[in-house]
Structure formats: structure tokens, C-alpha cells
Amino acid sequence: TSLRGGVSKFDCPAPPSIEGGENGSPSDAEGTTCWDANRRSEIQISDAFDRAWEALLEEDDSEATRVLEGEDGGAIVTCRLGYRSAVVLSEEEAKDAMDDAIENDCTEREGRFEGDARVGILFAGKPAAEGAEDGASTAGQPAVALIHNLSEEYVLHSLRSSPLVRRYKIDKENTGDGRPKNVRLISLAHNPETQVAAHLTSNHHKTNDGGAPLREAREHMRRALTSAFVGYEIAVEEGLIDGYGVDSNGLSLPESHDMHLGWRDVLECAVDARLEVRGNDDGNGGASSSLRTIRLPGNLLETRGLDVAEEILSHHFAEGGRSPFGDGRSESQVEQEQKLRRLRHLLPKSLDVCVTRPLTAYPHGGTGRGPTSSPGLSEGGGGLNSTPPMFLKGQQRGDSGGGSDGKNIDATHPIRILDYQIETAGGGGPGEPARLVWSNRHFRDLGPRPAAYQPVLNASLSHFDADAILEASRERELTVEERETLDGCKLLRDMLHDLDSGLDTVKSFAAYEEYLMNVAVPLIYGTFEELDEDSARMLQLFFGVHGTAVRMAVARWTRELLLAGRKVDEGGNWKKDEERERRVAEVWNDLGFGGFDGGYDVPEDATLQEYALERLLKDDAVRSLVVGCSRPEHVLEAMRAADSSEGEAER
Numbered sequence: 001t002s003l004r005g006g007v008s009k010f011d012c013p014a015p016p017s018i019e020g021g022e023n024g025s026p027s028d029a030e031g032t033t034c035w036d037a038n039r040r041s042e043i044q045i046s047d048a049f050d051r052a053w054e055a056l057l058e059e060d061d062s063e064a065t066r067v068l069e070g071e072d073g074g075a076i077v078t079c080r081l082g083y084r085s086a087v088v089l090s091e092e093e094a095k096d097a098m099d100d101a102i103e104n105d106c107t108e109r110e111g112r113f114e115g116d117a118r119v120g121i122l123f124a125g126k127p128a129a130e131g132a133e134d135g136a137s138t139a140g141q142p143a144v145a146l147i148h149n150l151s152e153e154y155v156l157h158s159l160r161s162s163p164l165v166r167r168y169k170i171d172k173e174n175t176g177d178g179r180p181k182n183v184r185l186i187s188l189a190h191n192p193e194t195q196v197a198a199h200l201t202s203n204h205h206k207t208n209d210g211g212a213p214l215r216e217a218r219e220h221m222r223r224a225l226t227s228a229f230v231g232y233e234i235a236v237e238e239g240l241i242d243g244y245g246v247d248s249n250g251l252s253l254p255e256s257h258d259m260h261l262g263w264r265d266v267l268e269c270a271v272d273a274r275l276e277v278r279g280n281d282d283g284n285g286g287a288s289s290s291l292r293t294i295r296l297p298g299n300l301l302e303t304r305g306l307d308v309a310e311e312i313l314s315h316h317f318a319e320g321g322r323s324p325f326g327d328g329r330s331e332s333q334v335e336q337e338q339k340l341r342r343l344r345h346l347l348p349k350s351l352d353v354c355v356t357r358p359l360t361a362y363p364h365g366g367t368g369r370g371p372t373s374s375p376g377l378s379e380g381g382g383g384l385n386s387t388p389p390m391f392l393k394g395q396q397r398g399d400s401g402g403g404s405d406g407k408n409i410d411a412t413h414p415i416r417i418l419d420y421q422i423e424t425a426g427g428g429g430p431g432e433p434a435r436l437v438w439s440n441r442h443f444r445d446l447g448p449r450p451a452a453y454q455p456v457l458n459a460s461l462s463h464f465d466a467d468a469i470l471e472a473s474r475e476r477e478l479t480v481e482e483r484e485t486l487d488g489c490k491l492l493r494d495m496l497h498d499l500d501s502g503l504d505t506v507k508s509f510a511a512y513e514e515y516l517m518n519v520a521v522p523l524i525y526g527t528f529e530e531l532d533e534d535s536a537r538m539l540q541l542f543f544g545v546h547g548t549a550v551r552m553a554v555a556r557w558t559r560e561l562l563l564a565g566r567k568v569d570e571g572g573n574w575k576k577d578e579e580r581e582r583r584v585a586e587v588w589n590d591l592g593f594g595g596f597d598g599g600y601d602v603p604e605d606a607t608l609q610e611y612a613l614e615r616l617l618k619d620d621a622v623r624s625l626v627v628g629c630s631r632p633e634h635v636l637e638a639m640r641a642a643d644s645s646e647g648e649a650e651r
Contacts, residue, residue, distance in 0.1 A: 005639050012045045012079040034085040035104040042163040074182025082190035086110040088143040115151035117198035148194045150224040155231030159240045184242040189228045193250030193259040195221040229273030236290040245293030252296045252305035253365045274346050295354040301361035304594040309353045310621035354624040361415040364592035413511035419607040420551040438607050439555040450548045460542040464489040488527045509554050564599025574601050613641035
């Protein structure tokens with residue numbers, strides 16, 4: 001559907017074991033290794049892409065021809081390069097590896113490439129164990145580290161062993177009728193700013209005055225990025241890829257932030273790499289860099305990324321090459337500007353500036369840096385952070401192991417700019433199937449809670465009232481089991497009351513789910529040795545309808561954050577509540593979203609995702625949006641938003 005609708009750019013996600021943060025071993029029951037995991041996404045997207053292409057050829061030959069042989073050169077697939085999972089093995093252990101799977105992993109083990117920087121542990125490893133009865137031993141499993149590398153050596157190794165490169169550039173699979181699949185591959189250096197953090201961590205023992213460590217770390221990052229670009233330029237010459245770029249969260253961070261990456265640094269690294277690989281021909285034909293794409297996050301809350309995108313387009317690529325710096329330039333910035341002007345003929349003639357995460361906003365860019373409290377939006381002035389619920393009986397959150405209970409927006413649990421589909425009773429009488437409505441329309445037409453919520457809550461509280469045990473306690477002494485059941489019922493009722501009373505303060509559904517799994521559910525099973533079938537069914541029913549109510553509350557809070565006190569009066573005109581706008585501005589700034597410039601006129605009948613995508617597509621700074629679609633309907637929603645953007649969808 002995307003191909004038929006004119007979409008020609010597709011993005012390959014990072015490996016699942018990395019992006020999902022799975023803490024699995026390097027080999028699962030099916031023998032999946034780090035080597036496999038690092039390439040799984042490329043195999044999946046190329047298989048899916050080929051199936052879609054075949055379907056298009058069967059259904060509409062003229063459209064297939066347009067996609068295959070269009071003026072834009074066919075479809076573009078981007079993939080990210082930088083992170084990988086790697087087994088932790090010494091050289092001696094690597095030499096002892098015998099089977100092919102481990103041998104493949106050894107070629108990408110930690111430390112195998114110059115520039116390997118460990119940024120985390122995905123699997124702690126398991127030691128070898130002797131058998132208890134027959135004396136047989138169980139082989140141990142090595143630890144698995146999360147590695148970041150942008151060296152020339154690693155870039156070329158990754159591309160030469162890439163399934164995407166193999167399929168579309170080396171083997172050059174055709175469509176079945178003799179025509180090659182015209183796929184252009186763009187590889188993106190993923191989060192170069194990670195090298196800053198890794199360098200600071202590995203050199204924390206060094207004592208330097210002032211900002212020397214940070215300056216050294218940023219210089220290390222620039223050297224690493226230049227090395228990656230050298231590898232990319234070589235790969236372009238070898239025909240492995242059609243161009244390269246950068247996908248970086250650091251591009252949207254302020255210059256004062258440790259993890260900031262300047263877009264001018266990206267251009268300078270591209271120029272330096274171009275000079276190293278092909279020299280300077282003073283602009284005489286085919287001299288420009290193969291840099292093609294700069295991707296950075298931006299959305300209705302993280303507006304700094306949109307400002308940077310506009311700066312790239314309006315300054316550097318304006319006619320005559322206007323200065324990319326404002327007043328108060330430092331000496332190094334002046335030198336950088338002069339260098340880019342002098343070598344302007346080596347810069348790409350065009351650059352695709354893409355905005356990522358259009359529906360996901362991370363406070364402080366997802367770096368975790370920021371204050372621990374906020375004025376919040378509740379009428380009582382409550383904060384974005386919350387104390388542990390009463391049913392935990394004073395247990396501190398850090399002790400419970402559950403983290404945020406959904407009332408805290410943090411770097412791990414971002415704000416999703418989404419409305420949700422809510423199941424409602426059918427409108428045609430008894431037996432009518434349930435229908436789905438969007439949470440914004442449910443709030444407007446049916447109220448802030450699912451119709452089943454209050455009845456289910458009441459039934460759950462009644463189920464755990466333990467009236468029979470209380471009645472028995474008036475006539476005789478309770479048994480130990482009865483007292484434990486009574487205490488457990490009281491705890492469950494307290495939990496249900498707390499979840500109900502805190503419903504309108506929840507701001508992250510992902511954090512709420514995590515809290516239930518890590519705190520509430522273990523607490524239930526730790527209190528009751530075994531739940532009877534009716535109690536288990538009642539709790540399942542309650543958490544199902546409560547989760548729906550949480551989705552509605554989260555979507556409403558997000559809408560209020562975007563509206564910032566704006567609402568439509570009886571005459572259909574937008575008005576604003578200045579006091580509420582002030583309070584929202586405090587929240588906005590406290591979460592590190594940059595300068596607050598008033599709210600948005602979000603129509604009540606538009607879902608948040610529809611409004612956000614349409615508005616971004618109409619922004620002059622946005623040339624492309626990278627939208628994550630995990631379901632088929634997400635693709636259709638994104639395309640409808642593009643179609644509604646009044647001619648801007650072609651961008």
C-alpha cells in the first residue's frame with residue numbers, strides 16, 4: 001500500500017536485541033547468535049520488501065514500473081550502523097571456538113575492531129556447570145556486551161557482510177522478469193554522540209582543569225565520525241551503498257549539553273572524509289561528498305529539532321551560502337565556517353533532512369539529565385513525580401524494584417503523542433458487537449471513563465470485601481489462614497482504591513504497565529499462595545478495564561499539555577487561559593523541551609497523531625518524516641495524514 005501510494009523511502013530498524021533491550025543469552029533455543037541478531041532486521045525488511053514488490057508487480061504493472069524505474073531512481077532503504085551485540089571473549093577463548101556459530105560471533109567479539117566502546121551489558125553470561133548425577137558438564141555461555149563503533153574498519157566490515165548489501169548490490173536480485181530491483185541503500189552513522197559518553201567513562205580517572213575532558217571527548221567523537229565517513233566513501237566507490245548520513249539524537253540537544261552534536265561538525269567530517277579518500281579536485285566534476293541524509297528527532301514538544309532542521313536548510317544551503325552561525329561566534333566556529341566556505345564544492349549539492357520520532361517526545365532528549373520534580377498539571381499543583389501508592393505500606397519505590405508507576409515522565413518512559421482506540425458497547429441493542437472509538441471522541445461524546453469501568457471497579461471491591469471472614473471473626477477466633485486471607489483482601493482493596501484515585505494522574509501507559517508487572521502483580525502473588533479461579537478472573541477483568549481507562553487519561557493529559565490552556569468558546573473561537581498556559585510552560589521547560597511558544601489549536605475531533613503528523617508535514621523545515629509503524633493500520637493512518645497536508649505530502 002505504501003509503494004502504491006507513492007512512498008519510496010523505508011527505514012530498517014536497529015537490531016531487536018539492541019533496540020528492545022532484551023537481556024537474553026547469545027544463543028537461544030533456536031541457536032540465534034549475536035551475528036544473527038545484528039542482521040535480523042535487515043533480513044526481515046528485505047524479505048518483506050520483496051514480498052510487497054512482488055504483490056505490486058502482480059496487481060499493477062504500471063505502478064510497479066514507476067517504482068522500479070522512476071525518476072528518483074527507485075526505492076530507498078536506510079539502515080543504521082554503530083551499535084552491535086558482541087560476545088565477551090579473550091583471544092585465547094576465541095581461538096578455542098570450534099563450531100561455526102560461535103566462530104561467526106568471534107569475528108565480531110568485543111575488542112575485535114579498533115574503536116570498540118562498551119556502552120552496556122545485554123547478558124551477564126553463565127559459568128560452566130558439572131552434572132549432578134552422571135558427571136556430565138554443561139557448557140558455559142559468554143557474556144554479551146552492547147558495543148558502539150564508528151571506525152572505518154568496522155563500517156566496511158558491517159557493509160561487506162550486510163544482508164541488504166548482499167541482496168541488492170552484490171547479488172543484484174531482479175524482479176523475476178529480468179529487471180534489477182532498483183533499490184538505493186543509504187547507511188546512517190547511528191548516534192555518534194555515544195562516543196562522547198564512552199570516552200568520558202573510560203577516562204574518568206584523569207584529572208583535568210575546566211572543560212578539558214569534554215573537549216577531548218567531543219574531539220574523539222569527531223575523529224570517530226570522520227573515520228566512519230571515510231569507510232562510507234570507500235563503500236560508495238565499491239558500489240556497496242549509494243550514500244550515507246547520520247541519525248543522531250545529539251543533533252537536537254542544546255550546545256550546552258554534553259551529548260550535543262553540531263550539524264556543522266557533520267558537514268566538516270564529511271568534507272574531511274571526502275578529502276582523505278578522493279582528494280581535492282577544486283570542484284572539477286564529481287567532487288561532492290556522498291553525504292545524503294541528516295536525521296534528527298523533532299515533534300510538537302521537542303521543537304528544538306525542528307529549529308535545527310530549519311537552520312540547516314535556511315543557512316547553509318541558502319543561495320550564496322549564508323553564515324551558519326549567529327552573533328557571538330567563537331574563534332573555532334569562525335575557522336569552521338571559513339573552512340566550509342572554502343571547500344563548499346565538496347559539500348553535497350542536496351541533503352535530505354529527516355525528522356524522526358514525530359509522535360514520541362523524550363524529556364531532555366532521552367538523556368535522563370534534568371530535575372527530579374515538576375509543578376505538573378493537576379488542579380492541586382501536584383508534580384509529575386509521585387510518591388509510592390498507599391498499598392505499598394510505606395515501601396520506597398527504589399526498594400520495590402518497580403520504577404515509575406506511570407505518574408512520572410522520564411527518559412525511559414516518554415510522552416506518546418497518541419490517542420487510543422477504546423472498545424465501547426454496541427449501539428444496536430443487546431447482542432450488538434462492540435465497536436471501537438478513538439479516545440478523544442469517547443471523551444467528548446461518552447465521558448472520560450469506559451462505560452464498564454465503574455461497575456467492574458465496584459464488583460472487584462465487593463469481591464474482596466471478605467464479609468464472610470469478618471462475620472466469622474465476631475463469633476470466634478480466626479484461623480491463621482483466615483487472618484492471612486483477610487489481610488490479603490485488605491491489601492487488594494487498598495490497591496484497587498489507590499489505582500482508581502490516581503487514575504487521572506497517570507501520564508505514561510508504558511510506565512504504568514511496567515509498574516504493574518514489576519510491583520503490583522508480584523505483590524499479589526507474594527501475598528496469596530494461590531488465587532482461586534473467581535478472584536483471578538476478577539482481577540484480570542479489573543486490570544483490563546483499568547488499563548483502558550489509563551489510556552484515556554494519558555491521551556487526555558497529553559492533549560492538555562499541547563493545548564496549554566487553549567480551548568474553543570461557544571462562538572467557535574480559540575481562547576486561552578493565561579494561568580494554565582503559565583503552568584504548562586513550567587512543565588514544558590522543566591521537561592527540557594526547549595522554549596515554550598504557546599500551545600497548539602488541537603481540534604477535539606482530530607486524534608493527536610493525525611494532528612501532529614499533518615502539522616509537521618506542513619512545516620517548511622520538514623522534508624521527510626520517519627514514522628514508526630508496528631501495525632498495518634499505522635501505515636494507513638500515516639498516509640492519510642500525508643494526504644491531508646494540502647499538497648505537502650510529496651516532501
